[in-house]
Amino acid sequence: MNDAYFRTEGLTVGYNGKPLIRDIALGLRAGEILTLIGPNGSGKSTILKSITKHLSAIRGDAFIAGASVNAMNYKELSKKLAVVLTERLRGELLTCWDVVATGRYPYTNTLGILDAEDRKKVFAAMERVHAADLADKNFSAVSDGQRQRILLARAICQEPEILVLDEPTSFLDIRHKLELLGILRSMAKEKGITVILSLHEIDLAQKISDKILCVSGETISHFGTPDEIFREEIINPLYGIEKGSFNLTFGSVELPRPEGEPKVFVISGCGSGVRLFRRLQKAGLPFYAGILYENDIDLQVAAPLAARVITETPFLSIRDETYEAARSLMKQCEAVVCAGVPIGESNRRLGDLIREAGALGLLKEENALFHRQEAR
Amino acid sequence: MTKQTGFQTARARYAAVFAVLLAAFAALIVWNINTGSVRIPVREIARILFTGAGDDTQVGIVWKLRMPRILAAAVLGGGLALSGFLMQTFFGNPIAGPFVLGISSGSKLCVALVMIVALRYFSFVSSWMLVLAAFAGALTAMAFVLLAARAIRQMSMLLVAGIMISYICSAVTEFLIAFAKDSDIVNLHSWSQGSFSGTKWSHVGVFSAIVLICLVLVFFMSKPIGAFQMGESYAQSMGVNVRRFRVALIFLSSLLAGCVTAFAGPISFVGIAVPHLIRLLLKTEKPILVIPASFLGGGVFCLFCDYIARTAFAPTDMPISTVTALFGAPVVIVMMIRRHRARL
Known part of the structure; x- marks a missing residue:
């Protein structure tokens, strides 16, 4: 794990000082995609929030290129790590362009005024997610699929080294799911951005990820490559599948x-x-x-x-x-x-x-x- | 291409809004000097203001009576609108403001207490003592509101808690006034109803310094305020130290609300109505525009309302809140209906 670009050591996460999941240890190389899978309420979001410092870790730490996340201030962290949250983005009267432009926040001056270079990057990020035509649309008026793409563009133009997404595919139809994951995949492979996300669709998780983290209850049940994880003896108990079945080869369900x-x-x-x-x-x-x-x-x-x-x-x-x-x-x-x-x-x-x-x-x-x- | 024209129309709109506000601001100042029990022609006003020469009574009226009052309405009105804007940002609720949350009443209580005690035992009250008392009162009321907000995570309950705090503070203030010396009662009573009358130049110096410093600080906070408007989690992911920022918001909004209350008493609806109208006019929530525009707008609104309070039943002054409520409350009602519709 020493060549790991992002790693956690003995990370214990939870709310109000009560540990929920203990001793998470994982390592990722730059440009790898890690997907957190597990049943509802298993603590996937809790882990993600602890990595992004929205929750303070109870014990342990995460490291980005060897630098401790605990020791970093929010400003330093914001230049390394960008997020797409499940939480609704508040704020009214914002166009999609405005929302994406907030990604430039860590780089703009005291008053937050964008320069020509910033504008170029905002536009490029919107192009990247095929949403340039939405620039003038009111953010609260766009569809779920468009909203996720805008939020992704916002995270992209923050120029992070690590991108954390909490269930980015929820509420999306299959086409938009594939489109979003495709963008993530190419971001990771072309730009070397490390991606950490949680997914409900394990069939998609299997196909997009380099590493899988199985989250259930007290500890991490498994961490490994999709080949190691997608076995009946791991997946079925993880989700407690008793009725119906999950086809590991094709990722289809019966x-x-x-x-x-x-x-x-x-x-x-x-x-x-x-x-x-x-x-x-x-x-x-x-x-x-x-x-x-x-x-x-x-x-x-x-x-x-x-x-x-x-x-x-x-x-x-x-x-x-x-x-x-x-x-x-x-x-x-x-x-x-x-x-x-x-x-x-x-x-x-x-x-x-x-x-x-x-x-x-x-x-x-x-x-x-x-x-x-x-x-x- | 559309992007470019979009930017241009928005810019033209911002420029127009600021031009209209500035014009209204200047016009209302002249108009306010001009009218009253003694009418002073506009040409005389220019002479008195810029050269200081002219008819002695007129100079006296302009410089001793009308100008301090006008400056109080302009600066304190702006401060109040700014305080409202900060509270709306903090609570993520467009109906929050110093008056409805009971912050003004908390200040009022403390100021009344200090005035009565100080006048009885020292027969002297300094402006700074009043401001300090008002700030302490505002912070105390804010602490109660925050406790209520933490216990009940519901926006409507927050407002109910604020209104209750406001009633309690007002009731206690009335009790205190009943114990005050007869000679002070008249003054205290009109102040506790909210009024710009009786402003002295020494006051103008103090509140201008406080409000303008706050304005500058708030303006330079427009970047994190913009981030905070999107939600705490997003603000944090953009690099804002949310905890520190929240403390700054509370302190600045309480200081502004307290300062206004110390000199003009509690004034209703300016804090809610003005930032809302400004957002409607600008069609944006960007703090870098809304902050200066709200400040100007608050000044314009209060100058206008004070004009009516002063002249409608001259020579009697009406409490300023009577007028601000008359114009501000309908704005709030319309805003609530519009928001409700938008959610359906």
Whole structure:
């Protein structure tokens, strides 16, 4: 951690002298992005506020390029660290330009008058977040997405070495989320600005971050790279996910699987089943799925949703025991639906399975399943 | 390109507002000298003011009676508007001001106490003693308001607390006045209702020094004030030492409010109405503009109101608050309705 540009040592944070999270130790190199994840109320904001000195640390300290944040005065800190807070920015009759221009505060003269250089930087910061056209708009009249971009521009033109953002993506739609995080990413990589933020969207956290800090309760549960952190045994207990699931590879979420005795067997492959699995989940119909190769995209959705999935090792021909397992599950069902699957050399026997279902009179159209349910 | 024209129209607006304020200020001074139980023609005024020569009675009226009173209205009115602006900044509430928060009444109580005690035992009161008493009273009242604000984090309750403090202080002041010597009562009574009459040149020196120094200090604080308007957390992230800044705001606003009360008694609504009107005219909240404009505007407003207080039922003076309330209160009501609508 000695090459760390930003680090904390034994940082203990909390309110009114009561420690909430103890002994936070982390280190970041310049230009890295650290994301704090964890459930609501776990103390992500408390940690961020302590780093920005809005809260005084109970014990320990943070260091920017070796300089203690505790020992720094607010003016020195404001030239190194800029923030985007969840707190509403007060102040009336301000245009977006005015708001961004306040980022120049640490650099302007006693009366706070901007010079030509400052104006150029304000404008550049607005361009950077694609908000130059908002300059004359009243700040209180812009949309949530625009507001976040303006606040980001404000932080950018403060020319910080570290940027701290508390849940910057809340209230933004997906497009603006991606846009905002994209800007952060390029700020970090091109300008070497170290970014520390908290996010609720762990799928996005996984993709944007260089380091992840898991915050839950008393201590920091984990600190590491996304590869180290995004594992079921870390993420599921962190958020206490019991119902539903979080797909670590794709960062997608699935709702809990339907309960009960499955009456439907789904034959699919190469992505043809995803839509149907989710439709069955929505209708509350438990189901089996198979035979899926372990590298089939359908398996990513079938695994969390189906009562049981019959799988086969990739690139092998379907073996007898696999076929038998599928056949016996199929026979317990009232209906078999084929979502469509290309049949080739290795999965030739899947064709047999479909024919057998047909012979047993189990093969149904997909819509028939739901008609019956609606009639009920 | 739009950016450029935007800047230009804003600048033109600021220049126009200041020009109008300055013109009104000058016109009201002349008008105030001009009218009263003795009318003095404008040409005579110029001669008296700039050469000091002229008819002896007229010179006496202008220099001994009208000028000190006019300067009191101009400077103390400006100070009051400035004090209101600082309190609005501090509480983040446009309806805060020295009168509604009970700060003026706190000063009044202390000043009355000092006057009565000093007149009875020393038969002498210096201006500085009054200012000191008023400042102490203002700070004490402010301390109570801050305690209330900390206990109940609700803006409307803050105002209720201020109004209650104001009533208590006024009641105690009335008690004190009842104990005063008969000869002092007339003076004390008109002062405790708020009035610019009876201002002496020795007073003018003292309050001008205090108010103008405060004005300069506040003007040079316009940068952190601007940051503070955006919220404490943002101000801090911009490098403002919020704790120190808050103390400075309290001291300056209390000193201004106390100084005004020491010499002119409690005056209502100037502190709220003037900064609000100025913001409306300028269409900005930027302190670097609002501070000098509010000061000028406070002077203009009080000169105008004092003119009416002096002349409406001449030769009797009305309490200045009667007039300031008449013009100021509607402004406050309209402001509250507009803000409420804006929130819907």
